[in-house]
Amino acid sequence: MTSAHVESRPRRTTARAGSAFLSTHPRTRLALLLAAPLFWLVIVYIVALALLLVTAFWSVDSFTGVITTEFTLDNIIEVVTGSLYQTVTLRTVGVALAVTIIDVVLALPIAFFMAKVATPRMQRVLLIMVLTPLWASYLVKAYAWRSVLSQDGILEWLLAPFGGHTPGYGLPATIITLSYLWLPYVILPIYAGLERVPDSLLEASGDLGGKTWPTLRLIVFPLILPAIIAGTIFSFSLSLGDYITVNIVGGTNQMLGNLVYTNVGAANNLPLASAIALIPIVIIFGYLFLVRRTGALDNL
Incomplete structure (x- = not known):
């Protein structure tokens, strides 16, 4: 018997022992499987949020522009009490709510048709149509809407015979563009939820005389x-954290994300940007x- 065979035997024994241990300890097996993604999640998200929180309590020297790591509440107080930040916060929340309402109103009939009306083949086609915009670049879609909403764009050309005009750039354009960008993310969960609704419930309601709207x-x-x-x-x-689309079709410093971007870049005030974020x-x-x-978190 060669030395290679002697060395390989303990390795096989160790591997078998490890395999047997994992097969009888499912929690350990699950912990090992989740260790790497959880470690990455902790580093990227939790640590990043912790650093963001800590940075918000620092300050910037007004003469040198160097960040001072001494604890201060000045940034938090300025963000909470400043009229600019209160106005922008209300505007940001308003835009996010408007986008959400528009997307839900559009997504409900689309998802219902996909889940309960369309044939299996049509379902696949519609699902591909919903997912296809996600394959395109975010910037391409935003600039496409900028072109559509411009004064010389296709929307102006379509509305001109009826005496209408494009809303141009600003908050309406921001709401329209963001509604388009996030619509697939609203359709898919609702579609999945409707697929879990048994058809027998709808049939039973119809058999008992239930009309369409009461049933829904x-x-x-x-x-x-x-x-x-x-x-x-x-x-x-x-929508709450977006700033790129707002810069493209809405104007500068319209939402919280724009203020964060401005203070990180042009103003070079990372502590204040962290406080706004x-x-x-x-x-x-x-x-x-x-x-x-x-139960919404279970549907994510």
Whole structure:
């Protein structure tokens, strides 16, 4: 027997022992599988949020521009009490709510048709159509809407015979563009929720004389409400933190994301930018806290 065979035997024994141990300890196996992604999640998200929170309590020397790591509440007080930040916060929340409402209104009939009316083949076609915009670049779609909404764009050309005009650039253009960008993220959870609604419930309602709207309101809507809220989490949070689309079609410093970007770049005031960035984080965590018992988080 060669030395190679002698060395390989302990290795095989160790591998078999490890395999047997993992097969009888599913929790350990699950922990090992999740260790790498959880480590990455902690480093990228949790540590990043912790550093963001800490940076908000620093300051910038007005003469040298160097960040001072001494603890101060000046940035938090300025963000909470400043009229500019209060106005921009209300505007940002208003835009995010408008985008969310528009997307839900558009997504409900589309998702219902996909899940309950369309044939299996048509379902696949519609699903591809919903997913296809996600394959295109974010910037390409935003600039495409900038072209459409411009005074010489296609929308102006279509509305001109009827005496209408394009809304141009500003908050309406921002709402339109963001509604388009996040619509697939709202359709997909609602579609998944509708697919889980048994067809037998709709048939039973029809057999018992239930009309369309009462059936949708009393049977379908309560069952898909968690899926609807799950879709609103996507559209609301993504709109709340967006700044690129606002710069392209809405103008500068219109929303919180623009103020964060301005203070990080041109103003070189990272502590103040961190303090401003805490506002949408607090808002979205508050929203998640409110909807946690609806089951919406299980539909994400």
